[in-house]
Amino acid sequence: xxxxILIVDDSTPMRAVIKKVIRASGFDIGTFFESxxxxxxLSTLDENWLDLVLTDYNMPDMDGLLLLKKMxxxxxxxxxxxxxxTTEGSHERVDDFLAHGAAAYIRKPFTPEAIRxxxxxxxxxxxxxxxxxxxxxxxxxx
Amino acid sequence: xxxxxxxxxxxASISEVLETMFFMVIDVVSESEKKESVPDSSxxxxxxxxxxxxxxxxxxxxxxxxxxxxxxxDFLGIDIDALARDDVCGTLMEMVxxxxxxxxxxxxxxxxxxxxxxxxxxxxxxxxxxxxxxGYCSLDIQTLxxxxxxxxxxxxxx
Numbered sequence: 001x002x003x004x005i006l007i008v009d010d011s012t013p014m015r016a017v018i019k020k021v022i023r024a025s026g027f028d029i030g031t032f033f034e035s036x037x038x039x040x041x042l043s044t045l046d047e048n049w050l051d052l053v054l055t056d057y058n059m060p061d062m063d064g065l066l067l068l069k070k071m072x073x074x075x076x077x078x079x080x081x082x083x084x085x086t087t088e089g090s091h092e093r094v095d096d097f098l099a100h101g102a103a104a105y106i107r108k109p110f111t112p113e114a115i116r117x118x119x120x121x122x123x124x125x126x127x128x129x130x131x132x133x134x135x136x137x138x139x140x141x142x
Numbered sequence: 143x144x145x146x147x148x149x150x151x152x153x154a155s156i157s158e159v160l161e162t163m164f165f166m167v168i169d170v171v172s173e174s175e176k177k178e179s180v181p182d183s184s185x186x187x188x189x190x191x192x193x194x195x196x197x198x199x200x201x202x203x204x205x206x207x208x209x210x211x212x213x214x215x216d217f218l219g220i221d222i223d224a225l226a227r228d229d230v231c232g233t234l235m236e237m238v239x240x241x242x243x244x245x246x247x248x249x250x251x252x253x254x255x256x257x258x259x260x261x262x263x264x265x266x267x268x269x270x271x272x273x274x275x276x277g278y279c280s281l282d283i284q285t286l287x288x289x290x291x292x293x294x295x296x297x298x299x300x
Contacts, residue, residue, distance in 0.1 A: 010259065011236040013218055013229060017163075020219060058239070058257050087243020090254045108240050109162040 002030035003123060004048065008041040008055035008067065009085070014108075018054060018085065018115065025116040026126035038062030042070060045077055052122065054106075057086035057093070065096060072101040081122050085110070143197045143249070143296050148279045151248035152241075152292060156283055159240045164213050171282040171289075186290075187230070188263030189238045193246065195255035199296030201242040202263065203234065209288040210234055235260035241292060 005022065007015045015034050023029065033048060035041035037059040045053075053071070057064040064084055071077040081103035088094065089107055097105055104118045116130060153170050160166040185207045192200045205213070214233040215222040238260050246255045280293045 011232055011239070013214070013232040014236050016218055058243075058259070060259050087240050087247075087257070089243060089247025089251055091251050092254050108243070109159045111162060 002028045003051040004030045004033065006033040006035065006041060006044055006048075006050050006053045006055075008035045008038065008053065008059070008064065010036045010056065010059040012036075014056070021112045021115045022119065024112065024131040025119060026128035026130040027119060027123060028127050038064060038067030038070070041067050045071065045080070050080055052081050052083070052119075054083045054085050057084060057088045057097075065093075065100065068097065068100050068102055083118055083122070085115075143277065143298060145277060145279055148245070148249055148294060148296070149281065151245045152279060152281055152294065154248045155241050155244035156281065156292065158244055159237065160283065163217060163240065164237070165216050166213070166285050169284040171284055187234060189231075189234045189260050190263050191235075191238045191242045191260040192258040193242060193255050194258075196253050197255075197296050197298045199294060201238055201245070202293045202295070203238045203241065203290065204263075204293075205234060205237075205290040206288045209285060209290060213237070231262055235262070245294070 007018050009015050009018070019032050022032075031048075033044050033050065035044050038055070039062040041053070041055065042062075044050075055064040055067055064086065068082050068084070071080060071082060078101075082101065083104045083106060084097045084102045085106045085108060087108045094105055103122055106114055106118055120126070149172060153172075156168065156170055160168050186204045187207055187210045188202060188204045190200050190202045192198070210230050210233075211222050211225060214225055214230045217233050218225075218229060239257065242257055246253070246257075276297045278293060278295045280291065283290050283292065
C-alpha cells in the first residue's frame with residue numbers, strides 16, 4: 001500500500017529533510033504533499049486523501065495545535081494520524097499535543113531513526129529495506 | 143532568567159542541534175573563555191528569533207557566509223554549488239528555531255515560552271542588537287574552520 005503523507009512546516013528546508021528521511025526509510029510512498037502552515041494544510045486535506053500528517057507547531061497564520069484541533073473536530077479528518085515534529089519541549093505543550101489527539105511527538109533536532117521508528121509504529125514495518133545511512137565529514141546522506 | 147542556567151542550556155542545545163542535524167564538530171566557547179580571537183563578523187549572515195512568556199527577549203545567531211553555505215549543504219544533502227539564497231536563509235532560520243526551542247526547554251521544561259517566526263537580520267535597516275534589555279548570554283561556537291556566535295538577550299517579566 002502506498003501512503004500519501006502531508007508535511008506541514010513553514011521551513012522549506014525542514015520539509016525537504018523530513019521528506020528525504022521518510023523516503024530513505026523504505027516506506028511505499030504515494031504522494032508527498034507539503035503545506036507551510038495549518039490553514040494551507042486544511043485546504044490540502046480537504047482536497048486529497050491523506051494517510052498521515054507530520055506537522056510543526058510554531059507557524060504563521062495557523063499553528064500546528066490549531067490544525068490538530070480542527071482535524072480532530074472534522075469527521076473526515078479525525079482518523080488521520082497526526083505527528084507533531086517541533087522544537088517545543090515544554091511539558092505543558094507536549095501534554096497539550098497528546099491530549100488533543102496527536103498520535104506521536106518528535107522533538108527537533110531528530111535523528112532519521114526517530115522518524116523511522118515513529119512511522120513504523122503508526123504505519124507498520126516498511127515494505128522495503130531502509131537505505132543505509134552514512135555519517136561522516138560530508139554529513140548524513142539521507 | 144538565571145544566566146548560569148541559561149548558558150548551560152545554550153551549550154546543551156548547541157551540541158544537540160548542530161551535531162545531530164548539521165553534522166558539525168564543534169567546541170563551545172563561553173564569554174569567560176574567549177581570548178583575543180573574536181569571530182569575524184564581516185561576511186556573516188544573521189538571523190533572529192524573538193520569544194515571550196515568563197521572560198522575553200531574542201536569540202541572535204551570526205554565521206560566517208562560508209559556514210552558512212556548508213551547513214546548508216550538509217543539512218539538505220545537496221552540493222554547495224547548487225544552493226539558492228533561499229536554501230541558506232531557510233536553513234539558518236530553522237537552525238535558530240531549533241537552538242531557541244531547545245535552549246528554553248533545557249532551561250526549564252515546566253515553563254511555556256512563545257517563539258516568533260525567525261527572520262533575517264538586516265543591520266542596514268537598523269536591525270541591531272537590542273540595548274535596553276536586562277541581561278544577555280553570549281557563546282561562540284568554534285567549528286573546524288570557522289566561528290559563529292549565539293547571543294540571547296532577555297528581560298524577566300515582573
